[in-house]
Amino acid sequence: MNISKIDYEIAIVGGGICGLATALALHRKGLRSVVLERAESLRATGAAIGVWTNGWRALDQLGVGPMLRQKAMLIRGSREMSVDGKTIHVIPNGKEEHRCLKRSDLIEALAHGLPPQTIRFGFRIVSVEIDQLTSFPVLNLHNGGVIRAKVVLGCDGVSSIVAKSFGLKPPRISPIIERRGLTTYPKGHGFSNEFIRITEKCLLVGIVPIDDKLVFWFIDRPRLPRDSRVSREPEVLKEAMVEEMKDFPAEITEMVKNSDLDSLSYTQIRYRAPWDLLLARFRIATMTVAGDAMHVMGPFLGQGGSAGLEDAIVLARCLAKEICLDQSSNDRNLRIRFEFGLDNYIKERKTRILMLSTTTYLVGLMLGTSSTAKMLLILAIVRIFFGNPFSHAQYDCGHL
Numbered sequence: 222m223n224i225s226k227i228d229y230e231i232a233i234v235g236g237g238i239c240g241l242a243t244a245l246a247l248h249r250k251g252l253r254s255v256v257l258e259r260a261e262s263l264r265a266t267g268a269a270i271g272v273w274t275n276g277w278r279a280l281d282q283l284g285v286g287p288m289l290r291q292k293a294m295l296i297r298g299s300r301e302m303s304v305d306g307k308t309i310h311v312i313p314n315g316k317e318e319h320r321c322l323k324r325s326d327l328i329e330a331l332a333h334g335l336p337p338q339t340i341r342f343g344f345r346i347v348s349v350e351i352d353q354l355t356s357f358p359v360l361n362l363h364n365g366g367v368i369r370a371k372v373v374l375g376c377d378g379v380s381s382i383v384a385k386s387f388g389l390k391p392p393r394i395s396p397i398i399e400r401r402g403l404t405t406y407p408k409g410h411g412f413s414n415e416f417i418r419i420t421e422k423c424l425l426v427g428i429v430p431i432d433d434k435l436v437f438w439f440i441d442r443p444r445l446p447r448d449s450r451v452s453r454e455p456e457v458l459k460e461a462m463v464e465e466m467k468d469f470p471a472e473i474t475e476m477v478k479n480s481d482l483d484s485l486s487y488t489q490i491r492y493r494a495p496w497d498l499l500l501a502r503f504r505i506a507t508m509t510v511a512g513d514a515m516h517v518m519g520p521f522l523g524q525g526g527s528a529g530l531e532d533a534i535v536l537a538r539c540l541a542k543e544i545c546l547d548q549s550s551n552d553r554n555l556r557i558r559f560e561f562g563l564d565n566y567i568k569e570r571k572t573r574i575l576m577l578s579t580t581t582y583l584v585g586l587m588l589g590t591s592s593t594a595k596m597l598l599i600l601a602i603v604r605i606f607f608g609n610p611f612s613h614a615q616y617d618c619g620h621l
């Protein structure tokens with residue numbers, strides 16, 4: 222491989238929540254980066270995302286918190302209900318901030334804060350390697366193009382090419398599937414500002430209002446053999462969900478029937494098990510991973526996206542600190558600084574990610590069991606080792 226000029230100092234692979242947040246965090250620290258996104262435009266698959274106190278802290282550091290708060294009402298607690306409308310229990314959110322954001326609002330707010338030309342669409346990375354002569358990373362594109370950068374940050378999601386190049390195992394497949402969507406009520410939805418959960422047999426339905434007229438909902442159940450034969454076309458998805466929800470109250474089935482077709486999605490849940498994270502290596506030369514590429518987790522705590530926002534803040538802070546310390550143009554010194562910055566990022570994130578992934582894993586196990594004894598045992602373990610039910614949301618990733 223010939224030595225050629227570096228195209229970019231910092232290249233971020235993937236323009237999802239974590240990639241855009243990382244570019245914005247770097248920008249706010251005065252560091253230029255480029256986001257290489259395989260799609261032709263910004264994508265916001267998955268309708269909406271629950272964001273807790275920790276995520277709002279990160280969004281405030283990125284300067285987009287106040288604007289996004291205008292778009293999502295405060296959720297004051299969660300209500301567990303039976304299918305016949307009885308409340309089983311209510312958990313108030315107390316002092317925690319919980320709002321549900323439309324994914325498109327979040328993605329657009331992050332992208333809007335970036336300098337022009339930061340995001341490059343249609344750049345699909347197919348492999349990553351380290352230049353033997355310079356020790357800097359090289360990204361190979363689907364069209365045969367090559368991009369050289371001094372630092373590569375893999376924010377390319379659950380099927381990350383960057384993580385694969387480190388030898389990270391592919392994420393595990395959970396037996397749970399989730400369908401999600403948005404329903405607009407032009408005259409107002411009438412739901413209270415709570416996260417409602419209704420379980421009937423193997424079906425779990427979650428409902429969270431975004432504002433007075435828009436509601437986000439999801440439907441979870443174990444994957445069935447027939448799922449591989451069912452089309453993911455929105456009309457077909459909708460019909461199948463309505464059929465499955467025959468026993469649910471009319472207002473809930475109506476909500477799904479009247480959902481916005483282009484908001485519907487189907488996801489097979491994937492996760493990195495806590496023990497896989499414990500043993501994983503997250504840096505090679507000046508490359509690392511963040512967001513789902515590093516720590517994809519089940520949706521049971523609604524923390525995957527917020528954890529990616531925290532990664533962005535810590536990553537930018539650690540890199541900026543090292544760059545400020547070395548203004549020389551000596552590539553070797555700079556490489557050592559970058560490696561040190563990335564190691565500090567990984568050190569800071571590893572404990573948090575392990576705690577979050579373990580809690581999520583245990584909560585997932587608890588939701589999936591029909592045995593009360595097993596459920597109580599898991600609950601006791603979570604309480605003893607991970608503290609109060611909101612400890613995951615109370616984390617503070619600090620200033621940029």
Ligand SMILES: Cc1cc2nc3c(=O)[nH]c(=O)nc-3n(C[C@H](O)[C@H](O)[C@H](O)COP(=O)(O)OP(=O)(O)OC[C@H]3O[C@@H](n4cnc5c(N)ncnc54)[C@H](O)[C@@H]3O)c2cc1C
Nearest residue numbers: 235237238239259271346377378512513520523525526527
């Ligand atoms: C069912 C479900 C519900 C969830 N609910 C919540 C919730 O309520 N709250 C919460 O905080 N989190 C939630 N999450 C998690 C959250 O959605 C993810 O953690 C978050 O979207 C991950 O963001 P990311 O940027 O790391 O990855 P992604 O959003 O997957 O973005 C990756 C980007 O990289 C691009 N890309 C991929 N490969 C390449 C390549 N080779 N070259 C160039 N570009 C590439 C993709 O096109 C994409 O734009 C949920 C997840 C699921 C599955």
